Amino acid sequence: MTFFNFIVYVVIGVSAVLSYFVLANWAHDYLVGKFSKKNLQDSIFRPWIFMAPALIILLVYLIYPVSETIRLSFFDNYGREFTGVSNYVWAMNDSDFRQSILNNFLWLIVVPTTCTFLGLTIATLADRVWWGVFAKTLIFMPMAISFVGASVIWKFVYEYRGAGNDQIGILNAIIVYFGGDPHAWIAIPFWNNFFLMVIMIWIQTGLAMVIFSAALRAIPEETLEAARIDGASEVRIFFYIIIPFLSETIVVIWTTITILVLKVFDIVLAMTNGQWGTEVLANLMFDWMFRGGGDSGRGSTIALFIMLGVIPIMIWNLRRFKMEQER
Amino acid sequence: MSEIVIKNLNKYYGKNHVIQDVSLNIDSQSFTVLVGPSGCGKSTILRMIAGLERINSGTISIDENIVNDLSPKDRNIAMVFQSYALYPHMTVYNNMAFGLKIEKLTKDEIDSRVYDAAKILQIEELLQRKPKQLSGGQRQRVAIGRAITRKPKVFLFDEPLSNLDAALRVQMRVELAKLHDQLDATMVYVTHDQTEAMTMADKIVVLDQGKISQSGSPLDLYHNPKNLFVGGFIGSPKMNFIKTKILKKSSQSISIDLLGQKSFILKKASTNLKTGDEVTLGIRPEHLKVSKDLKNSWKGKVFVVEKLGSGTFLYLEKEGEPLVVETDGDSKIKVGDTINVAFDQNKCHLFNSNKGLI
Ligand SMILES: Nc1ncnc2c1ncn2[C@@H]1O[C@H](COP(=O)(O)OP(=O)(O)O)[C@@H](O)[C@H]1O
Numbered sequence A: 001m002t003f004f005n006f007i008v009y010v011v012i013g014v015s016a017v018l019s020y021f022v023l024a025n026w027a028h029d030y031l032v033g034k035f036s037k038k039n040l041q042d043s044i045f046r047p048w049i050f051m052a053p054a055l056i057i058l059l060v061y062l063i064y065p066v067s068e069t070i071r072l073s074f075f076d077n078y079g080r081e082f083t084g085v086s087n088y089v090w091a092m093n094d095s096d097f098r099q100s101i102l103n104n105f106l107w108l109i110v111v112p113t114t115c116t117f118l119g120l121t122i123a124t125l126a127d128r129v130w131w132g133v134f135a136k137t138l139i140f141m142p143m144a145i146s147f148v149g150a151s152v153i154w155k156f157v158y159e160y161r162g163a164g165n166d167q168i169g170i171l172n173a174i175i176v177y178f179g180g181d182p183h184a185w186i187a188i189p190f191w192n193n194f195f196l197m198v199i200m201i202w203i204q205t206g207l208a209m210v211i212f213s214a215a216l217r218a219i220p221e222e223t224l225e226a227a228r229i230d231g232a233s234e235v236r237i238f239f240y241i242i243i244p245f246l247s248e249t250i251v252v253i254w255t256t257i258t259i260l261v262l263k264v265f266d267i268v269l270a271m272t273n274g275q276w277g278t279e280v281l282a283n284l285m286f287d288w289m290f291r292g293g294g295d296s297g298r299g300s301t302i303a304l305f306i307m308l309g310v311i312p313i314m315i316w317n318l319r320r321f322k323m324e325q326e327r
Numbered sequence B: 001m002s003e004i005v006i007k008n009l010n011k012y013y014g015k016n017h018v019i020q021d022v023s024l025n026i027d028s029q030s031f032t033v034l035v036g037p038s039g040c041g042k043s044t045i046l047r048m049i050a051g052l053e054r055i056n057s058g059t060i061s062i063d064e065n066i067v068n069d070l071s072p073k074d075r076n077i078a079m080v081f082q083s084y085a086l087y088p089h090m091t092v093y094n095n096m097a098f099g100l101k102i103e104k105l106t107k108d109e110i111d112s113r114v115y116d117a118a119k120i121l122q123i124e125e126l127l128q129r130k131p132k133q134l135s136g137g138q139r140q141r142v143a144i145g146r147a148i149t150r151k152p153k154v155f156l157f158d159e160p161l162s163n164l165d166a167a168l169r170v171q172m173r174v175e176l177a178k179l180h181d182q183l184d185a186t187m188v189y190v191t192h193d194q195t196e197a198m199t200m201a202d203k204i205v206v207l208d209q210g211k212i213s214q215s216g217s218p219l220d221l222y223h224n225p226k227n228l229f230v231g232g233f234i235g236s237p238k239m240n241f242i243k244t245k246i247l248k249k250s251s252q253s254i255s256i257d258l259l260g261q262k263s264f265i266l267k268k269a270s271t272n273l274k275t276g277d278e279v280t281l282g283i284r285p286e287h288l289k290v291s292k293d294l295k296n297s298w299k300g301k302v303f304v305v306e307k308l309g310s311g312t313f314l315y316l317e318k319e320g321e322p323l324v325v326e327t328d329g330d331s332k333i334k335v336g337d338t339i340n341v342a343f344d345q346n347k348c349h350l351f352n353s354n355k356g357l358i
C-alpha cells in the first residue's frame, strides 16, 4: 500500500502546485483587468506570483535558519537566556576549537590544490595512452561512494593490529611484509590529518578529472598546432597555452572543492570522531549541538564560523559569474 | 631552384587512401596554390609539409633536406590557419612574439621584428589588444603577422580567407600578393576557391580525390585543361559541357553532333577515336558568340539573364545543364528570346569518355 500512497501524494502535490499557478494567474488577470486599464502583459504583479513559491521556500529553509542560528549563538545552552558574546569568548579559548580552525586550514590548503593538480595531470596524460579510458573510469568510480562508505573502506586500509598479530589493514600488511613495524596510522597526531585528507582526495579527484577532460577537449587543436609550429615544447604548450585556456575551469573546480572541504564532516566523524588532533569545525559543531545533552549556543557559534569561511568564496564566485555574464 | 620537393607522397586514414602518390616541385619564392573541392586532400598535404601529419610513404624535402622525421619547428616554416588559431589569452604583441621568445632572441630583436610585421600589416595600433577585441580581418592579419615575425623560408596558408566576408577577401587577396613580393618567401596556399587560385598563384596545382589532376600557370590551366575536371573547376561561370557523339572523322577534322541540330566541324583530329564514339565538348561562356552566323552555331531559348554591368550571362535551355553564354554588358536580349549562338572553333575542347582531353 505504501507505493499506492506514494503515487497519491505525488499526484496531490503536483496538482496542488499546478492549481496554484493556474488559479493565481487567473485571479491576477481578473483583478488587474478590473482595477487597472493597463495592458495585462505589463503587470508588475505577475512575476511575483510565479516567484512566490520559490521565495517562500528560500525564506523558510535559508533565511530563517541563518537568522535563528545567529540568535542562538548569543543565548545559553537551552536557547533561553541571553548571554551576550560569552559563546564567542568560549570559542576563542577552547583548545578543540582552535585545533579545528587549524585543521580546517590544513584541509583547505591541501585538498583542493591536490585534487585540482591530480585531476588536471591525469586528464592530460590519460588522453595520450591507449588505456587512458580505463584509468579514467577507475579514478572516477569513487565519486559514486558516499563519504561514510569511503571512510569505512579506508578504515580497513589503515587498520592496525598489535605487532606480531596478522595485519588485516592493507597498509600495515604491506609494511610488515617488507619488514617494517605496523602503525596505528589514524592516531599519529598531525600526520593523521593527511591520512584523512587522502580519502577526500580519492573521491574528488575523479570529479576534477572528468571536468578537466571535457575542458581539454574544447581547446581547438589548431591553436596547439600553431604553438607547435612556433617551436613550443609540449611542456611549454601545457603551461603557456593549455593552463591559461583552463583557468576558468581550474577556478570552478578549486572553489567547488574548497567549499566542500570547509564542510568536511562525515570522514572525520567516521574515522576518528575528532580524536588524536583531527577535529574539524563541522564535527565539533555536531558534537556540541547534539551530544551530551546539546548546547545550541556553542553549536550555533561554531556553525557561524563555518559560514564565515564559505561566504567570501561564495561572494567571489558570484562576482566572477556576473563578470562572465557581462562579457 | 625548387624549395620543396615532394616525391610519391601517400597518406592513409585507416583504409581511406586520401593522398595517392603525389609528386610535386614547388619553386623557391613562388606562390603555389593547391586548389580542389572540399575533401580532396589539400589540407592533408599542407599539414604533411608542416610536419603536423605523419607521412605513410614518400618523401618531402625542404631546401634539399628530407624533413619526413623533423618536427614542425625544425622545418623553417610558418603556417596560417583558417580559424586563425591565435592564443586567446595573449595580446597581439605576445601572439606575434611567442615563437621568438622560444627562439630566445633578444628583447630588442623581438621588438623590432614584431613592429616591422605590424607595420607591414597595418596593425600597429592593435598590439596591446587581445584577439577577442579584434574583427575577423584583424585577427587574420595577426595570424599572418605571427608567421612573418619568424622569418621562415616557407609560408603555408590553409584557406586563410574563407572566414572573411567577400569584400575583405578581395582586399586581403591583393595584400597577400603584395606581401609575397615584399618578403621574397616561398608561399604554399590552399583554397577551394578557384578565383583565389587564379588571382594569386604563380602556379596552380589542381587536386582531385587525393591525386594531382593538373598543374601549371593559371592561364595555362584556363586555356589548356587536360581533363574534364580541371576544365570544369577552373573558370567562373563554369565551362559548358555538351555530351555528344562523333559523326564523321577524317585526317584533318572531326565532325560531331551539336545538340541534335546539325553537325559541327572541329579542326582537331585524333588517331584513336572512331565514328560513333561518345565525347564531351567543352566551351567557355566567353567563347560563345551571339551572332547571325549560321556556321557552327546553335539556336536556343534564353531563360535567365544575369546582368553584371561589365558583361551579361545568358542561360539557354538545353538537355541537362543550361548553356551559359557571355555577351556585352548592354545587351538587349530578354528572357524568352530565341537566339543564335556561334561556337568559336579554336576554343573548343573535346574530352573522351575517360574525361581526358583528346
Ligand atoms: N584526422 C582525420 N581522420 C580521418 N580522416 C581524415 C582526417 N583528416 C582528414 N580526413 C579525410 O581525408 C580527406 C582529405 O581531407 P582534407 O585534406 O582535410 O581535405 P581538404 O581538401 O578539404 O582540405 C577527407 O576525405 C577527410 O575526410
Ligand SMILES: [Mg+2]
Pocket: B042, B043, B044, B159
Ligand atoms: Mg581543408
